[in-house]
Structures are given as C-alpha cells and as structure tokens.
Amino acid sequence: MAKKESQKDPQEIETTGHEWDGIEELNTPMPRWWLWMFYGCILWAIIYAILMPSIPFLNSYFKGTLGYSDRAAVLEDVEAMHADRAVYASKLSGANLEDIQADPELFRYAMAAGKSAFGDNCATCHGSGAQGFKGYPNLNDDIWIWGGTFEDIRETLTVGIRAAHDDSRFGLMQAYGTDELLTKDQISDAAHFVLSLSGRDDDAIASLRGSEIFRDNCASCHGDTGIGDKMQGAPNLTDEDWLYGDTLEDVYQSIYGGRQGVMPNWNERLSPETITALAVYVHALGGGQASAPAEPGTPNDP
Numbered sequence: 001m002a003k004k005e006s007q008k009d010p011q012e013i014e015t016t017g018h019e020w021d022g023i024e025e026l027n028t029p030m031p032r033w034w035l036w037m038f039y040g041c042i043l044w045a046i047i048y049a050i051l052m053p054s055i056p057f058l059n060s061y062f063k064g065t066l067g068y069s070d071r072a073a074v075l076e077d078v079e080a081m082h083a084d085r086a087v088y089a090s091k092l093s094g095a096n097l098e099d100i101q102a103d104p105e106l107f108r109y110a111m112a113a114g115k116s117a118f119g120d121n122c123a124t125c126h127g128s129g130a131q132g133f134k135g136y137p138n139l140n141d142d143i144w145i146w147g148g149t150f151e152d153i154r155e156t157l158t159v160g161i162r163a164a165h166d167d168s169r170f171g172l173m174q175a176y177g178t179d180e181l182l183t184k185d186q187i188s189d190a191a192h193f194v195l196s197l198s199g200r201d202d203d204a205i206a207s208l209r210g211s212e213i214f215r216d217n218c219a220s221c222h223g224d225t226g227i228g229d230k231m232q233g234a235p236n237l238t239d240e241d242w243l244y245g246d247t248l249e250d251v252y253q254s255i256y257g258g259r260q261g262v263m264p265n266w267n268e269r270l271s272p273e274t275i276t277a278l279a280v281y282v283h284a285l286g287g288g289q290a291s292a293p294a295e296p297g298t299p300n301d302p
C-alpha cells in the first residue's frame with residue numbers, strides 16, 4: 001500500500017499551493033472510511049444528546065427524551081436490596097437453627113451477615129479467626145464454657161457475660177488469695193490438685209492436700225471431679241483447654257486473684273436478626289452442638 005502511493009507521480013496530486021524550499025504541500029483528501037466514521041460519530045452524538053440526559057443548564061439539565069437517570073437506577077437497586085434484606089431479617093430475628101438451615105438462601109445470608117458482623121464487633125477480643133486469646137475463649141473448638149448449642153450461643157450474645165444486662169450470664173470465680181479465703185499454701189496445694197486433674201502435676205503430696213481443699217471450696221462449681229458446670233460458667237478443669245493458662249503460676253493466679261471475664265451484652269448494640277446471624281456463624285465455626293440448651297448441673301464436658 002505504502003509502496004503503491006509512493007509510486008504515484010506527485011504532479012498528479014493537487015497541491016495546496018504552499019511551497020517551502022522546493023517542497024510542495026500536497027492536498028491529499030481524507031480517506032472515505034475515515035470521513036464516514038467521523039460523520040457517523042457526529043450523528044450518534046446528536047441522537048444520544050436528544051435521548052439521554054445531556055446539556056447542563058444553570059440549575060438543572062436537559063433530561064433527555066428517554067428520561068433515564070443513573071441516580072434513580074441506583075436508588076431502585078438499593079431499595080430492591082433493602083427489601084430483600086428486610087425479608088431475610090424478619091425471617092431471621094426469632095428463627096431457630098432448623099428453620100434457618102432448611103432454607104439454603106436464608107442460611108447463606110445469615111452466614112454472610114454473621115461473618116461481617118463478627119469482623120466488626122467480635123474480632124477485637126476473639127481474634128479475626130475467632131481463635132481467641134488468653135482470657136478470651138476460642139470459638140472454633142467444641143469446648144464451651146456457657147454451652148455450645150445455637151440457643152446457648154444466642155443467649156450468651158444477647159445477655160453477655162458478667163455484663164450490664166439484668167439476666168447476664170454470671171459465675172463467680174472468687175479471689176481466694178486477695179480476699180483471704182485461703183492461705184497461699186492452700187492455694188498452692190489446690191493449684192497442684194487442679195493440674196493433676198489433667199495429668200499435669202507430679203507433686204502427689206501437695207495434690208492430695210489440694211484435693212480436700214478442692215472438695216470443700218471448689219467442687220460446688222467445678223464439680224466433684226472438676227468437670228465444670230455450664231450453668232455457672234465454671235470451666236472444665238480436666239481437659240486440655242485453659243482459658244487463663246495451664247502453668248502452675250497461671251493456675252495459682254486464677255485461684256489467688258479470681259477470674260471475671262467480661263463480655264458485653266449485645267442486645268443493645270445489635271439487632272435481634274444480627275445476633276441470630278452471629279449465632280449461626282459462631283455455631284458453624286466448628287464446635288456447634290446440636291442438643292438442647294444446658295440444664296442446671298450439666299457437666300462442662302465437650
């Protein structure tokens with residue numbers, strides 16, 4: 001193509017009449033295809049400007065004969081989304097787990113809403129993966145202080161633990177040292193006994209002394225065998241899971257200074273449907289239990 005044009009005799013082509021140092025300016029017309037595209041674009045612009053919102057005026061704008069508006073379209077989408085959510089939310093608020101699981105759409109919505117609410121409200125204390133920290137329980141495992149059924153979890157979230165709610169979950173782990181209920185030696189013996197419950201102690205004599213102290217002071221909450229009590233939030237002391245640590249020093253501190261883990265009641269900050277969604281999410285994290293809520297005296301046994 002380029003070769004063909006260069007073979008044309010420059011004399012045959014019209015010039016503009018301009019000439020510098022013997023170099024003439026040729027008047028080559030625009031290619032046809034380019035011109036048609038150019039005219040097409042102008043035509044398209046005119047039609048578009050008539051149909052769609054286009055020309056700005058001082059206080060408004062020309063709305064176009066089709067009456068289309070981006071803002072209205074977005075508002076419509078948002079309203080549709082709110083309507084969808086309202087349907088899910090009203091279905092969620094008092095629902096039980098079976099109803100939610102029976103409706104895959106609703107379950108998916110609850111899991112998504114629960115996950116995002118967890119990131120916003122819970123991750124600061126329980127960790128973004130709900131893995132927990134010292135004093136803040138791991139929510140992924142099947143070990144529950146207050147019960148791991150869906151209803152238990154929803155109740156825990158609603159009323160909190162040692163929180164401002166009138167029906168808050170409450171269990172007292174007294175400060176046996178600070179409040180001078182036991183001597184340091186007795187506390188040390190009790191700590192040895194507690195550790196022996198999960199095979200962590202080798203001071204048999206201290207353990208034996210501790211067993212009596214435990215029976216007299218601790219068994220009412222933690223159970224004769226140390227297995228715990230969900231109704232009082234007393235942890236199982238025989239398992240591998242420790243909220244406040246499993247060294248002699250940690251356990252001594254738990255008994256000496258007492259432990260009063262606090263979790264806020266969420267009923268004032270979150271809607272019932274968000275709390276339900278959170279309970280669905282936490283229940284599904286791995287350790288959710290299927291049975292009915294804990295009865296008084298239920299062993300704290302995973």
Ligand code: HEC
Pocket residue numbers: 117118121122123124125126135136137139143144145146147148153156157161233260261262263264266278282
């Ligand atoms: C201010 C810190 C804090 C925040 C925020 C928090 N928690 Fe907790 N949570 C705790 C503590 C501390 C405990 C343990 C209380 C105890 O010692 O019994 C706990 C216990 C729990 C339990 C009971 C676990 C069991 O074994 O029975 C659940 C379930 C729970 N939290 C879920 C949540 C969810 C869901 C959120 C977000 C809405 C949340 N937590 C936000 C501190 C917090």
Ligand code: HEC
Pocket residue numbers: 145171172173174176190191194213214217218219220221222232233234235237241242243244245251254255259260261262
């Ligand atoms: C009135 C009920 C009650 C009595 C009595 C009681 N505890 Fe506790 N204990 C609890 C509660 C509730 C917790 C959990 C506190 C928390 O979650 O913050 C706890 C926590 C503990 C822990 C921490 C467990 C962990 O996982 O880190 C140890 C250890 C413990 N108790 C030992 C004892 C010993 C030893 C005695 C007797 C000297 C005793 N408790 C008496 C209710 C009681």
